[in-house]
Amino acid sequence: MAETMLKIEDLKTYFYGDDGVVKAVDGVTITINKGETVGVVGESGCGKSVTSLSVMRLLHDTPGEIVDGSIEFQGKNLLSFSEKEMRQIRGNEVAMIFQEPMTSLNPVYKIGKQLEEAIQLHLKYDKQKAREHAIQMLKLVGIPRSDEIVNEFPYQLSGGMRQRVMIAMAMACRPKLLIADEPTTALDVTIQAQILDLMRTLREESETSIMLITHDLGVVAEMCDRVVVMYAGKVVEETDVYTLFEDPKHPYTRGLIGSVPKLGKNANRLDSIPGNVPTPSNMPKGCKFAPRCSNVLKVCLEKEPVLEKVEANHTCRCWLYQNTETVGV
Amino acid sequence: MQMLAISEHGDCGGVKMEAPLLEVKNLKKYFSINKGLLGRKKKFVKAVDDVSFTIKKGETLGLVGESGCGKSTTGRMLMRLLDPTEGQIYFEGKEISNLNDNQIRSLRKDFQMVFQDPYASLNPRMKVREIVSEPMVIHGIPKEERMERVEKLLTVVGLSAYHADRYPHEFSGGQRQRIGIARALAVNPKLIIADEPVSALDVSIQSQILNLLKDLQEEFELTYLFIAHDLSVVEHISDRVGVMYLGKIVELADKQSLYQNPKHPYTKALLSAVPIPNPRLKRERIILKGDIPSPSNPPSGCTFHTRCPLATEECRNKIPQVKEINPGHYVSCHLF
Amino acid sequence: MANVELREEVSTQTTIKLDKLSNKTPFSEFWRKFKKQRLALAAGVFVILLIVLALFGPAVAPYSSEEFDYEHVLEGPSLTHWAGTDAYGRDIFSRIIEGTRISLFVGLLSVLLGAAGGTVLGLISGYYGKWLDSIIMRICDVLFAFPGILLAIGIIAILGPGLGNVVIAIAIFSVPIFARIVRSNTLALKSTVYVEATRSMGAKDRRMIWKHIFPGTASSIIVYFTMRIGSAILTAASLSFLGLGAQPPTPEWGAMLSSGRDYLNTAPHVTFFPGIAIFLTVLAFNLLGDGLRDALDPKIKD
Known part of the structure; x- marks a missing residue:
């Protein structure tokens, strides 16, 4: 078993605004091992960036607050650290790359x-x-x-x-963990290729763990070992990169993969997910994806499924795969 | 040029001898910078530098390229939001690049544009009804007809009639883009110029809009100029594709030839740089060196020679001419 | 089959949610933000009170403003005369109430004229740019170079004293302020994508200016309008104090101040109460303007 670098457990980060509480990150668990690249994928508002800011404890400029959960970096709980101790960690052992380099x-x-x-x-x-x-x-x-x-x-x-x-x-400063939040989104394709290439080389040379936050499934396929798919503040599926693309379980993951036009494939129409990403004030009861799901069941509208193991090394939050015992509860 | 016959509806079968809906010849746009107090030593940004292409009725021409390649400037010149520095634009065989503002205004009915940012392109102080009916007001369609048509248009783009009395801020990005499309369709345009219409949207929403654009094209016999930086999106929507680099079209061909059999080294590099969502696929990658040069100071000869892996002495000195290497496949490179 | 029904159920669920959102009109949005600011709200109530007084002043005032009463000259505040009486025995409180109409009228009218002129110039200057812009802005620079009151004195020196000329003088020096604000707003709005989108539809300049650009500048016009009323009232009072505006016996606040200054040591209330009236009115308009800015400014919005 590889050494665990970062362990985010049941993280809850809420934002308190005019219109009440926004559960930006609502019970997210992510583990990153040494030398591993984990992709965090999702659309805008799914909570992927807030997760990374929570790890860096960079929320004080926002109305956000970590309400619950733990973030362990090499066995030490970052949430118990003082601001001074955090400063020692930031940029040193944990480094971050943002989307917009100018700012x-x-x-x-x-x-x-x-x-x-x-x-x-x-x-x-x-x-x-x-x-x-x-x-x-x-x-x-x-x-x-x-x-x-x-x-x-x-x-x-x-x-x-x-x-x-x-x-x-x-x-x-030779960090042990690099958090890259959409590092290439603002760049042109040819420059993106250069940067991704560079990140790969650096990873091989220094065995840095990388948490790669992106919406681009192509980047995920090229860079990551394992992938976490997020939707509306929750992890909906997690598995290794090969399984994710070859045997995705969650209807959202499947929809997402189907929505991307693929180079060289001449499909006349794209699969698409109907509807819109739910807004915080418009969060559905039950499974957050239910209103857009093509396999929606009655239970989906009432109760939220839990993240469950569907195969070894593959978890999914969906009623289609829940054990009968759990459904009965 | 004027002699080309205009066939209103060219789908009469038989030999395809249709005049193109739009023809662009040697289009140039130089922006002057650094004017200086004395008005001397003017420097130019060659945003678009000698671009020619045609768009046939009912087809989609994609224009791809990286930032600063001039694709958006080209689109804006076609809309006559910018005046070309040089070159001609013909619409249905008639030159429109020399028309004045007043003459162009009525012509704008046939051209409509869909913008990149669905948040910025809709006036936040207007209701959806006013936004969608605005082109109709401008082109003098009577009120009763407008009201009826707004509701119809909203349903066509996948919204509901009751959305007409809302403000744009109540909609998500994808829905706003649908409003933008409804507005573009309002006056039955012949050509729609879509400037990065999906790049600000989430992946799952992107595919909805792409599907919608395809459906509308079929239903209303629309012609698209689709400008984007995303090669996969362009491949999906286009019939023919032009690749731009530093203000020039370096390669132009039908979709199959361009994507399966790219000729220009830049096209090849661009295609190999696109990350493909398939982890098993290990490709030979062409990683280009360096950055895109600034269009205010473009390299001599072939503008791509500074990054081209195959550049020769000739490329440094001589500007390559556009050659038709296969029927309909144009390349601008000294290798051919 | 069951799945189809479910889909419908789901879609109605989301439709209802959407409907809840729909009563968010721009006005309710403004009101939501504005009512949070207690001070501005209080100032707004005060301004409304002033307007009511201006409309119905003579009817509410306990005495006539022109009624001489030599029995009670320069009397301090009492139950019969809340703010005391002046050198002619006139009730100061009643005179202040009647003066509200004059001050408010002068403030409102002068700023209205100034704002209208400034807005048109600003729109033209910002929208058309080039030489028109240069000319208009250079004229504004010249007007800006004078301190406001000095400029007003200069204008009155040419036109002659009187309330009507005060209105014109204040209007003239309000023009460049509005022209600048509107011009900078116009420049920003002109480059928005939605204005470009309208242009791409073939709209005429007039439509773009009045339908798309002017409404966008409206919020800053309202804010500055409110704040300028305060300073216009102050300027009008100052001019009257100097004897260039309203002439006695008009119950104008500035003129009242002026006529009371001889009794500053013996009967300070004669100057105190009109002074307070000016002070509170100007303050109220400024606070209201500040509050409006916080509620209307798109930069503060979200």
Whole structure:
């Protein structure tokens, strides 16, 4: 059994707004092993980004709050950490890459300074060594003229370059866990291919665990070992990447895979999931997916199913696969 | 050009000699930047640089490319939201690129546009009824007819008549895009220019809209220019596809040839870069080096030579001409 | 078969949910945000009270504003004269009530004229741009360069004193303020996709300006309109105080202040009460304007 890196258990993150409580993440359990890449897939509002922010404990700028559950990183419960202890973890042992690289880099500091600061803070290098390390990291992520780039400001770089700087920054302190929230969504396809390639290389070299949050099933298929599918704040299916694409169980996962136009396949029509993603004020009773599901049963409208093992290494939250014993309860 | 006969309904069988619905010839759009106080030393961004293509009635032409390749600018020039710097646009055989604002206004009935961002393209202060009926008001359709048609249009795009009295903010992204499509259909256009109509939507909603666009095309004999960056989406919806890079069309062919048998090194790289949702598929990947150059300072010769794995000396110096290497398959590359 | 029925059931469920949402009109949305602000709400109530007083003032006032009473000259506040009497024995409270009509009328009319002119100029300037924009904005810059009151004095120096000319003077120096706000709003709205969408349908400029751009600027116009009324009232009072506006015996607040200044040491109430009236009115309009901004500003929205 591989060493567990991150264990999120029954995490509940709620947002308190004008219109009442929004259960953005409602009982999510995700485990990531050492060297493993776990994809978290879902559409907007499914709670995938809030999950990642909860792990980093970066919710204080939002009306969100972790109400319940535990987040264990290498056996230590992150939720019991003070803000100061968290700062030690962030960027050091756990690093994060955001979707929009421009907003995550400070526009008034030079690239090199931002990188060095993180390195000095976490690796306790002196200035000289930090600079060398920074340049080396930039070279590693494929930035040409990296010894010149350190003296430039973020706005002088293109989107792809900035995302690389972000990755260099995230990888600079050799994190054990990398959380990547839609790291390539804002990028062009050819640049996306470069970045994904880079992430693969880095993963092989340093055995970093990656939590890859994305809506793109293509990226999932290329990068991940295991996949967690989320819908309306809950995990609806979890399995390894091969099983997910070859034998998806949950009607939502199936619908999602069917909705994506596939290169080279000439289907005249796409399968599509009817209806819309439920909004917090419009959350259905029972199974959250029931109003859009093509296999809806009577029970789906009344009671929410639990996440259950359907096969070894494959869990699914759906009444179609629930054991009769559980249904009877 | 003017001699090309205009056949109103060319589906009379027999030999297909239809005039294209839309023809674009050597279209260019240069934006001047860096004007300077003295008005000297003008620099240009060559957003669209010598683009030509045709769209036949009832077909869908896809335009793909990465950011800054000029695909949206091309769409906006066809809508005459931007004036072309050079080049001609012919609609049903008639040149429209030289018409003035007043003349173009009545022509806009035949052209409608579907925009990328369904949140920004609908006026938040107007009810759905007003939004959908606006093109009809502009083109002078009487009130009773408008009211009736709004409700019909809403049902056509998969909404209900009672949605007409709501405001856009009450709808989800996918529903808003349906409203946008209903608005585009309101005056029975011949050509719809769809600029990234699904890229702001969730995957499961994306497929609904793509299916809807296909159904509408069949039902109303629409012609589409479909602009997008997502190659799989474009493949799904289009009959023919043009690939753009730095303001130029580098390859244009029918869908099968382009996707099964791409010729231009850029098309090949682009196709190999698309992640495919099949974990077993291990492909040979062409990973392009570097970034897309800035259109304000495009490379000499073939603009792709800085990233092309097969670039030669010739590519650096000479701009390649568009060649028809197979019937209907156009490539702009020195290798052919 | 059963599945089909279920689907229907599910779809009716969601339809009902949607209906619940539908009573969210822009106005109810505004009201929801506005009523949360207690201070602005109180200011709004006060403004409504002022308007009522302005409409029915003479009918409610205990005395006539022109009734001389030499028996009770410069008397302090008492039960019979709540705010005391002035040098001619006139009831100050009644005069203030009657003055409400004048102050409010001057404030409202001058800002209305200024806002109308400024909005049109701002729309033209922002929408058409180029040389029209440059000319209009440079004129506004020139007007901005003068302190408001000085400009008003200058205008009155040309037109001659009197309330009517005060209205014109204030209207003129309100124009550039509205022109700037509306222009910047217009520039932002002009580049929105929905305005472009309307243009792509073949709409004429007039339609785009009045149907799409003007309604978008309305909320900031309302906010500034409210706030400007406060300062217009203040300016009108100042001009009257200087003897350039309303002339005695008109019960204008500024003129009342002016006539009471000789008795500042012996009978401070003669200046105090009109002063308080000006102060509260201006404050109320400003607070109301602030509250409206918080409730209407799209940037604060969500």
